[in-house]
Amino acid sequence: MxxxxxxxxxxxxxxxxxxxxxxxxxxxxxxxxxxxxxxxxxxxxxxxxxxxxxxxxxxxxxxxxxxxxxxxxxxxxxxxxxxxxxxxxxxxxxxxxxxxxxxxxxxxxxxxxxxxxxxxxxxxxxxxxxxxxxxxxxxxxxxxxxxxxxxxxxxxxxxxxxxxxxxxxxxxxxxxxxxxCVVAGPWRSVRWEHAGLPFGWHARASLATELARDADELRAVTEACFDHYAEIFEEPYPFDSFDQVLVPGLNWGAQEQPGCVIYRDEMLPVGRVPEDLRLLRASVVAHEMAHMWFGDLVTMTWWEDSWLQESFADYLGYRVAEEAGGYVGALLGHEAGRKPAAYDADERRSTHPVAAHPEDVPDVAAAATIFDSISYAKGNSVLRQLVTWLGDETFLRGVNTYLTRHRFANATLADFVAALDEASDRDVRAWVEVWLRQSGFDTIRVERDGDVPVLHRDGVRPHRFRVTALDGTSTYVDLADDPVPLPQLAGLAVVPNSHGETFARIVLDEQSWDAVATGLSGIEDDLTRSVLWTMLFDQVQTRDLAPQDFLALVERHLPAERSPSLVSTIVTRTLGRVLPLRVPHESVAEAHALIAAACATPTDDPDLAQAFAGGLVATQSDPALLRGSLGSLTPALRWRAVRRLAEVGAADVELIEAERRRAPGLAADLGAAAALAARPTPAAKAEAWAVASDPAVGNRMFTAVLGGLWSAQQADLIAPYVDRYLREAPSWSERGAGFAQVVGQARPTLLLTDAQRALLHEQLAGELPTVLRRQWSDWADDLG
The missing domain is CATH 2.60.40.1730 (tricorn interacting facor f3 domain)
Structure with a gap:
């Protein structure tokens, strides 16, 4: 109802x-x-x-x-x-x-x-x-x-x-x-005053050491972002205090409750904080703080305008974390980690415009399905293109008109467009129609006229972006209907949209492709490399690049990658998207061995070492090497190694229980549950299923157990549970839209057989909860 x-x-x-x-x-x-x-x-x-x-x-x-x-x-x-x-x-x-x-x-x-x-x-x-x-x-x-x-x-x-x-x-x-928002418990707190207001960071008592460890950093990024927003927004901060609470069990990464933001407390890990998590955490702080204006001060009228909140917060989160917070490289998390998912989403049957019409969101259940990569990552990218096209000063002038005009009220796309239109002499309404009201994306192609690279656009949108040659030379380009030759880059391999200023697929000419294939890891600029890895992920998804050829590029270039964030992103997406959607289960062990070898890269950089270790413990099959690494790992990676030991049959109940008792807590209980579920025995799978299918199971335990249960290298063993998941998940999803999202995200992480695909499509032909239907429909589209 x-x-x-x-x-x-x-x-x-x-x-x-x-x-x-x-x-x-x-x-x-x-x-x-x-x-x-x-x-x-x-x-x-x-x-x-x-x-x-x-x-x-x-x-x-x-x-x-x-x-x-x-x-x-x-x-x-x-x-x-x-x-x-x-x-x-x-x-x-x-x-x-x-x-x-x-x-x-x-x-x-x-x-x-x-x-x-x-x-x-x-x-x-x-x-x-x-x-x-x-x-x-x-x-x-x-x-x-x-x-x-x-x-x-x-x-x-x-x-x-x-x-x-x-x-x-x-x-x-x-x-x-x-x-x-209300949160209650024996929180440990760090409190202070800034700009005449009370501020605080709060966490569970068992995380007091970690809160103290990161308190200076958390306070610094909070103040830097707050002061930056005070500078760019004419409307003052609209609430009487600003608390931030790291809470257990939150389904989302964070939520923007006015004056009392909540974050999932995995953002405060025990042990060394990975670089990619530090960058993400700063971006999320900036994101949620942006919501104090976009969403809390001014709120969408109905859910079709969720982008008016989420796209803005996502765009400002990465921008402000880097510009004001000093987190250089924050944008890599968007370009390499989140933008590929937006390209995937925009090619599915479920795609929708960034700004839908109200009638396209007939009820709140349907609204839950558009808090997705289009409303976040694509919307972020589109706003970045709008700023590039309009200029920052004009954009902020329009934004401030919008915020002041609708303070403590509700607004729509028309209200935002009216404010921008007043601020600019450009045709904002025409821009909105092609960028916000239409789904899909354009393609930017590189061709050659002799030695001269020529840019072509397949699509309908105006684009402004940077083009970078592999010798480091770059120039800005405006591309619309007419091709744009680049005589100043004659003879050079080039990368269009090299810093991700627009949202478009890129297709390289043969000369540029060959140069990238051989020299990707040698490109100096991190953002350009991230854009190229996104191109490669897209080509695997569209089947323009065979998975074995993609893995060969990983084997060649991952060991030489210098950005810890990019290492983590490449490994995560390869394991989470490429293998489950494109690699048959009989070939997964070989792919794991290739990734493990690529991650066995010696380095003196502790952040880089930690990023490689994450890939290594997820793919290493040698029990002796896994056991030998345990003492050097952070608690989170140590649990991932224990789970891998269990997956390859080298960790029994006693070992897992002893590991849990080393440092009891939520993370230990979840890590142990995942490891127990990973063991390659029928009894272990049956026990895991009993836990996951309990109607009272908590959201974190559910995710941990199914994450451990699924293993492409145990395809025959888990086949009955793939069928059971497809048949039983609809009833689990009746607990609510948020839990339905958790259920859909916990789907099997292996390439489905023909019979399993047939069952998936059979279920999609019947009655399903709205959110689960969206998740499974997308899964079916991704499988192709």
């Missing part, structure tokens, strides 16, 4: 002046349910409406001080007899969850401490309190919480009272209910 566009429009037309007071009773975190009392003040211009409240028990409702008994179907409270201003009070008990959608409960096995976090989002606010669960009924929210007096409790507003296990928080400005 997901809210439809028509229902949202009808309700927004008759409901106004909404505010909430939400009182949560979290004093018994070991119970099945928590108490919630919500007071909703609103004005109605029609007699009937409804609020959302999911899975409530012990329901008591009063309207304007009088008890009422509204119809309740487990999801909606239906009200009648309305006229004018009203005060509705809803008292209920709601379930704690372990799937990341609602008030999520985690018990940390490191110390037995309990942590609670309201992880909201699409159709999820109603799992915390009674509300009008739609974006364009923004409202002030006042939170109060009763909990263990020894805990720390945080919410969107600044705490105005803390006494005897009771916390009161200041009312927020108008915010969407999907972004309400």
């Amino acid at each position: 997901s809210l439809t566009l028509d229902e949202a429009r009808a309700r927004a037309a008759v409901i106004s002046d909404v505010s909430y007071a939400v009182d949560l009773d979290l004093t018994d975190p070991s119970a099945d349910r928590f108490g919630c009392r919500t007071t909703v003040r609103f004005r109605a211009s029609a007699p009937d409406t409804f609020l959302e409240l999911t899975a409530a028990t012990d329901l008591e409702v009063t309207l304007d001080g009088a008890p009422v008994d509204p119809a309740y179907d487990g999801r909606r409270l239906h009200l009648t007899g309305l006229d004018g201003a009203h005060e509705l009070t809803v008292q209920a008990r709601l379930p704690f969850v372990t799937d990341g959608e609602g008030l999520h409960r985690t018990v940390d096995p490191a110390d037995g401490e309990t942590y609670l976090g309201a992880y909201l989002g699409l159709d999820v606010a109603q799992r915390l309190f009674a509300c009008f669960d739609q974006n364009d009924l923004k409202a002030p929210v006042t939170i109060s919480v009763a909990a263990d007096p020894s805990w720390t409790v945080l919410a969107n507003g600044r705490a105005v009272s803390e006494s005897g296990g009771h916390w009161e928080f200041a009312p927020t400005p108008p915010i969407p209910v999907a972004l309400v």
